[in-house]
Amino acid sequence: MYTDLVMDHFSNPRNVGEIEDADGVGQIGNPVCGDVMRISIDVDDDRIADVKFKTFGCGAAVATSSMVTEMVKGKTLAEAAEISNRAVADALGGLPPNKMHCSNLAADALHLAIQDYLVKAGREADVPQILKALPKDHAHSSH
Amino acid sequence: MYTDLVMDHFSNPRNVGEIEDADGVGQIGNPVCGDVMRISIDVDDDRIADVKFKTFGCGAAVATSSMVTEMVKGKTLAEAAEISNRAVADALGGLPPNKMHCSNLAADALHLAIQDYLVKAGREADVPQILKALPKDHAHSSH
Amino acid sequence: MTSVYFDHAATTPVDPRVLEQMLPFFCERYGNPSEVHRLGRDARTAVERARAQVAAGLGAGEKEIVFTAGGTEADNLALIGYLQRFEPGHFIISAIEHPAVMEAARALNRLGWAVDFIPVDGDGVIDVDAYEQAFRDDTKLASVMYANNVVGTIQPIAELARVAHEKGAAFHTDAVQGVGSVPIDVGALGVDMLTLSGHKLYGPKGIGALYVKRGTRLTPLIHGGGHERRLRSGTENVPGIVGLGAAVDLAQAQLAETRPRLEALRDRLARGVLESVPDVKYLGHPTERLPGNVAFTVRYIEGESMLLQLDAHGFMVSSGSACASGSLEPSHVILALGLGAEEAHGSLRLTLGRENTREEADAFIEVFPPIVDKLRQMSPLYVKG
């Protein structure tokens, strides 16, 4: 069902936690749907200097959260903004089809954290350039 | 499926054959239905002195034919007329349900042979007394 | 490494004594029971012997047992096979049925049948008043499961069947989780149809049976050579049928011993979990439940992640009912108990079986709290108390 890499990220998740007084925080999902991801970032010189996550959810939700934090550490905001949910799943060697929709939102949470940072930093104007498409918090059609 | 007794009568059928110049002959069934039984009898002093059968049909058809010949040898005509298809099946320890209808007509063939004898002997008047109910050759509803 | 199987409601191993009885029917006694020659007759004898075993296990007559390819098919045959003989009207099921009944009901609904889903209370027991009031003039059938596969609650089937009959409807129960675990007698229950499945009672997968009370008429779902008194065509799965017969037989013989043992184990495990982990809620009825079922929900964390962590520690459990839909929806059963969706996502089901030991239960109680802790540390919903 899950690739070894998913299981590794799930069993030994990287960057678990919450950055105190983070520069940006993004949260997506809702507990009714069974998946909530919160990502906090510190930004230094337009790069992601630190990133942590907390996730309520299934194995895929935890693994994608862990993976996205690994993928973006040290990246510029613009580079981080390019990372899609799909890219995270691919980096994990794929996810079961039924996990693609709801449990694979970690990149979206990251993008929300970047937006939060930009807004807090008074760079609201940069948002549309850096974040081409902002995630909507899914209405999770199935509910 | 078949009792041991059925198998015994089928494998070693008693009284196979045809009595030459028999006193009475009865035949029932038709090849389209898959069962034809012919019973011939010799009558002596109102008793069945000899009886033989020929049968085209399944194991049950052969066994019931063989059994009925054993049951009636030496019996009076009136006694023989009392023997029903059901009694023949019972004497064999029972037949599979689907064989009760078409393949269990040997007693009927015997009764037709008795009738044939009575008619040939000019005792037509005795028929209704001795043979309470004469078999109709079944229209075999299933065809 | 530890390997503890606490998922007997999903499926059981085949008991080696059952397999032993099945084995000759694969390569040696392989006849088709419809054939007249000796291998065919031998297979027929074996099938009918198994039918007698299953019948005996339920207090039924041999002619009242129809073999199917599993519990799901038997449930479908009961509902669809029974109702299709009528013009569309109305029928009743509980809100916590297995998908095998639930989806058969939906299929009937699409064919024009009205259906009422009767709610359950917080312990998972059907609301008998609501049930009674749901009957209409055109209600043809009520189907309520004997015991729930997720939370283990056992329903008052004899009473429900009596009500259905008073109202002029037939009654079916899905007893897949009950048969083999608790004594079941179709006469005492007064049901018209009852479903069981081999792989829940140490028999093989892919075989089940429907008890059909004499006089209850069904139309088949699968048409063909007229097997199983025309109710289920297809060459009989002889080894499977032999295995089901043997499994029912064995379960009967062991029930008196295993039932109290599992109940004690269940209660020990439940107590252990509740005492060692805060914010845990026990699910299902405290006493009217399956001997081997321990179900609970753990706040702030999600079921699958617990399950995977437990698996990594050698404990195999389930986060709800096993079904292949790949649905991420919280269990409809747990929602029906009145829990919120968030809580429902945190549910876990441990289902014990014959081979489980007290040591295994104690090992679970050791391993589980730190797993919950780890996951809670990771959860954005958890605020340290």
Place this chain on the structure above:
Amino acid sequence: MTSVYFDHAATTPVDPRVLEQMLPFFCERYGNPSEVHRLGRDARTAVERARAQVAAGLGAGEKEIVFTAGGTEADNLALIGYLQRFEPGHFIISAIEHPAVMEAARALNRLGWAVDFIPVDGDGVIDVDAYEQAFRDDTKLASVMYANNVVGTIQPIAELARVAHEKGAAFHTDAVQGVGSVPIDVGALGVDMLTLSGHKLYGPKGIGALYVKRGTRLTPLIHGGGHERRLRSGTENVPGIVGLGAAVDLAQAQLAETRPRLEALRDRLARGVLESVPDVKYLGHPTERLPGNVAFTVRYIEGESMLLQLDAHGFMVSSGSACASGSLEPSHVILALGLGAEEAHGSLRLTLGRENTREEADAFIEVFPPIVDKLRQMSPLYVKG
């Protein structure tokens, strides 16, 4: 005592190599493939591996294989599952289909579907002109069996499928008797659906599969947890599925060797019977027939009585198609060849398999003539020539 099994069209033994692959899945690797823990994942892997094996055996894609509980169920799923998506219209089957297709067709007919039964010639080959002319504007499906179970005749499936598609209808073939005996490639045949069954190809009973070409949409007959891409709910029969995969695999590997060997044995046996018994008629096509099928009719005597006598001598054969209906009707297949009912009653079917030898064939030719003689002596229809 002699024991010769000539009834492989009714069922085959499970090949010991197939059983060996199944065995671990009863008592050790017993997981439910829907479960997330390791035993569940292990079972899932095994099921998907078997699916790949079956797909490879047919030249199909893995997603095109739906496991069912046998050939009968797969036939029903093909016909009823396919047609139920439409408003009742028209479909076509041959006059010599197995009851699994025939009775499914009758059930559809009762639901308002019109059906045409296409006749066959004296060799059992479908009348292609009549077939072509039977299509109507509202014809949704044609179903013609790959090879007949009674007389062994193989149909021109690729041509029939092409015609159906030209007419805008889908095409199904019941290849239960073909798969494993002759090479079958769904792409070359151009069919939309194809049925196979485990116990006809040295796999287990109670398992089968339907090939469903990508894009062909069906509604399930059995509803529940959504297994088999929602087309067949119910916990997977894991050992059965593993056995089916292994059996298809093995059949593929052996086909090149067994096929010519069985054809030679078949022709030897047929020749031997025809030469040693008068008034015998060979049934089916002389060359376009299954490698192991020898079918004939013996005048003046009846099939079951031959069969029982042969059984007493250690030879297991069939007098027609095995079905549980207990019908005493002459085979509809043999009547469709144009034979009279009396002749049809005298039919016998010998179906050879991998383990049969030339010695066995020769022994049959020794034993058979005196049996015919004995029964003819007993027959009121036989007049010595």
